[in-house]
Amino acid sequence: MKIVVKLTDKFIFGNIFKEDWIELEIAKPTLREAIDSLIKYTNNKALSLFGLHRIFDSYLFILNGLKVLDKTEYEVPIFKDGDTLTIAPLISGG
């Protein structure tokens, strides 16, 4: 299954993407699988440095630009082929 991963600010991962998006092959339709695949794809440890709790403290994972995923959905099947996963730094404020 292929999904599109977009970063709102690619430099938060040290410019690991040349574009601000990549197409990512995932074996299972879960967020956990997407993050593991992203780490392998980029060979970048930025994401893997955090435990599950810290990942959700640090980033927003947004499905198809509409639904912000929660840590309870980390290992739940959520993706369909062609879905978009947007990763944004968690800030929220005024």
Added chain:
Amino acid sequence: MKQTILRVDLTEKKYWLEPVPQELSMLFIAGRGLGAYYAFKEIPKGIDPLSPENSLMFFPGLLAATPAPGFSKWTVVTKSPLTGTYARSICGGRLGPAMAFLGLNGLVIKGSFQVPGYLFIHREAVEFLEARELWGESTFRTQELLKQRHSPKVSIATIGIAGEKQVLFSSIIHEKRAAARLGVGAVMGSKNLKAIVIDPKEGKPPKLYNKERFSILTKEHALSIKEHPRRIRLQELGTTFMTKQMHELGIFPVKNFQEGFLPGIEDISAEAFSKLKVKDYGCYGCTTRCGNVFKVREGPHSGVESEGPEYETIFAFGGEINNTDPGLIIYSDYLCDYFGIDTISMGVVVGFVMELFQRGIITADELDGLEAHWGKAQVVEALIDKVVKREGIGDLLAKGTRRASIEIGRGAEHYAMHVKGLELPGYEPRAAKAHGLGYAVSNIGGSHMYGYARQEISGLREPREIDRLADEGKGDIVAWNQIKKAVEETGILCNFADTNITQKLISDLYYEATGIPEFSDLDHLWDAGRRIVILERLFNLREGFTRKDDRLPERFSKEPLPNAGPSTGSYYKNYEVLLDEYYEAMGLDEEGRPKQEIIVNLKLGDLI
């Protein structure tokens, strides 16, 4: 808990101290709570906000000058000349703690100076001093001169030229921070009050009921956020990170809320601002230090430095006016602070003018020769200058978009993006409908900070998950957010320094600070929050505001949002349903009036 209000009569040049009755402290706690109470009790119905009868009030929070991080904010409360509603405008820095060091839980100013003056408040007395030589000076220069005159350690709240000229969205500046919204600067200007200088010398921090336990709580909290990514990011680049996130979701307003796509958004992203950062800045005792100073490195504004811009200013002088030059955003931010005006209202005024020009509703002749094309830097700079000096078209625009649109006529009202007269901030209502409903029912007009809908922006699932584009199921969330915010603003807790600060931690801190058992009861605090929001609504009802005023510009119900990624096509299909939901959740009747049982339950009967 003993709280004290300093009362000042500028007309008579008199001052006196007054204890806050214990019952009020129990009901309203402190900070914005006391502000709501004194506004309701002391500001007579129907007065002109720019008359001496209006009160201008300053309140630090309950935990000001304590070691609790993130509680150093202070609030200005008055009747707004921009909206005619209750006004509360929050600011950071050190002024609130300086008041707390002098044992002051509030400053209530009435009357007016005959000639420009300022107040010098110190441990021994309040001095009424002349400010003729300061009148006409910028906010930055005024603070510099007053620090030279008194001490580098004094805290100063001042107005700029815009406040002196009573621009209806002028701000009060402290250090490089602003109590920006609702024209609080104009109220200060109407009183001929250039500045308030507070010297905390020889003052003492508030005595804590259980210092040891309070210290454990604050140290545990500080440790929990030291390496927290949100805190680190806020220190690194403030809220600039939000620009691309909001744009990606279709929430970033473009061209005066006409659409949701800004070509070249990367140029005003966090990545772009990271190259312009000079240093960071923190308020009193803050461990987050979210303030960032940026410097323009090239182009016509090269060399200009400003603390900020934050996300809202990037919206106001970016997407709102179709601009992707970070130099123009930084320069506009600098000018607004220098002259003392609200960046959000000023940016939305410029966007409003540009849309009228685009549609041929207003011509260059009516704009003193300005060809107000989207994103044109010279137009932005000229309009700021004209507004703060109230020259030419600036005199009309200084009244804000609501009044200006009515005077212009020709359908201009449709393009005035405000609620109750307060210009809208940088979240497209059609793409975040609880946010939009929050603007509409806010008791201060179109503000995102009266009950920020994190459920839509960062997926918060407390009290529950919501769908930001759905046309129902928002009212209870908006009420919950407003009450939570009101509780936090008794403290006064900062929106950015609140990482890992729960309602339980607030309650524990309040109890250990005061020893009042009720403050350790979350229901008591929640009731206080609701009481504050309801009393602010009662203030507005007394001024004649009704259901008809709790609404958004008609664009959001009539025009599907174009060109906004996943939010494209969204609009409010049945706004009245959402409004009814909110009224029900807040305990209001169908006209937006508090029901009798709410008045009784919240013990407001005797006050009103």
